[in-house]
Amino acid sequence: MSENTQKERASGNGLSRAVIAEMLAKNFEKLPDLDQKLLKYGPMYLGGNGGLAGLISNSLYRRALNVTQAPIASSLPMAVLPFLTTAALYNAVVSAPLMSGDLNCPTCALIRGALVGVVGGGVYPILLALPVNVGLATRYNTTPLPEKGNLLRYWMDVSRPVLRKMRAVLLLQIFFGTYLGSKHFESYTKLAQITFGAGGEDIKD
Numbered sequence: 001m002s003e004n005t006q007k008e009r010a011s012g013n014g015l016s017r018a019v020i021a022e023m024l025a026k027n028f029e030k031l032p033d034l035d036q037k038l039l040k041y042g043p044m045y046l047g048g049n050g051g052l053a054g055l056i057s058n059s060l061y062r063r064a065l066n067v068t069q070a071p072i073a074s075s076l077p078m079a080v081l082p083f084l085t086t087a088a089l090y091n092a093v094v095s096a097p098l099m100s101g102d103l104n105c106p107t108c109a110l111i112r113g114a115l116v117g118v119v120g121g122g123v124y125p126i127l128l129a130l131p132v133n134v135g136l137a138t139r140y141n142t143t144p145l146p147e148k149g150n151l152l153r154y155w156m157d158v159s160r161p162v163l164r165k166m167r168a169v170l171l172l173q174i175f176f177g178t179y180l181g182s183k184h185f186e187s188y189t190k191l192a193q194i195t196f197g198a199g200g201e202d203i204k205d
Contacts, residue, residue, distance in 0.1 A: 020101035027195045035187040042180050043095060046113075047087030049176055050121030053169050054078035057126045060162045061133040066142040074132055081128060086120035094181055098188040109185040110178050117177020122170040130159060 028036065058078040062068070093112050097103035103112075134155070137143050146154045 017100055017102065021099060023195050024099055024101065024191055027191060030194050031187065031191055035190060038183055039095065039099075039187050042184060043087040043090040046090055046117060046121060046173075046177060046180055047083040047085075049117070049173060050086035050125060051079040051083035053121055053166070053173065054082040054125035054128065056169060057129040057162065057166055058133065060165055061129045061158070062136075064158050064162060065133050065137040067133055067136045067140065068142070069140045070136060074136060078125065078129055078132065082121060082125040085124060086116065089120040090116045090177075090180075094184060098184060101192075103185075103188075106182070106185045109181040111181075113177040113179075113181020113184070114174045115177070117173035117175075117180075118170055121177070122166070122173040126159075126162065126166060130155060 028039075031039075055075060055078055058075055062071075062074070067074075090113070093116060094103065094109060098109070103109055134145075138145060145151070
């Protein structure tokens with residue numbers, strides 16, 4: 001046995017992180033097609049929901065502030081930015097750790113998926129839509145804005161009905177993020193069993 005192999009097996013599970021990631025990647029094609037597609041495109045589905053949430057929150061703020069100008073200019077970033085942010089965030093905290101063998105806790109995968117769904121695909125679009133539409137309202141004078149001292153209260157008053165209407169969207173994002181995290185962990189478990197056989201459980205510390 002080589003010195004490198006001995007070093008790899010020195011840890012409790014006997015394999016280094018890099019070796020585990022390489023072994024999982026080599027056996028990825030052995031997964032059923034549905035699991036492969038879910039692991040590859042799942043973050044995009046969640047990101048798509050985030051983009052939809054961005055369009056909804058943008059529409060609600062436009063109505064609240066009586067903004068009718070620049071519909072495409074305001075809608076495009078509200079769809080693209082939440083989509084990219086949510087997909088990248090999910091890849092960073094769920095997909096990548098799973099495929100490197102770093103995330104071996106099913107509950108953790110569910111919680112991470114739910115947090116990505118609600119933060120990246122729910123809260124972020126709402127926070128992004130507010131300054132975009134306040135800027136448009138100021139530029140086109142569509143609604144009277146208060147003086148600087150009362151801006152915070154005004155933004156809160158404008159946002160309160162929007163947040164109420166977005167509640168269902170936030171719950172949907174939590175549900176979908178949790179579901180996606182659960183399905184991804186199931187696919188990862190299958191991949192670990194294919195890769196490590198009966199010893200696949202050894203990496204689940």
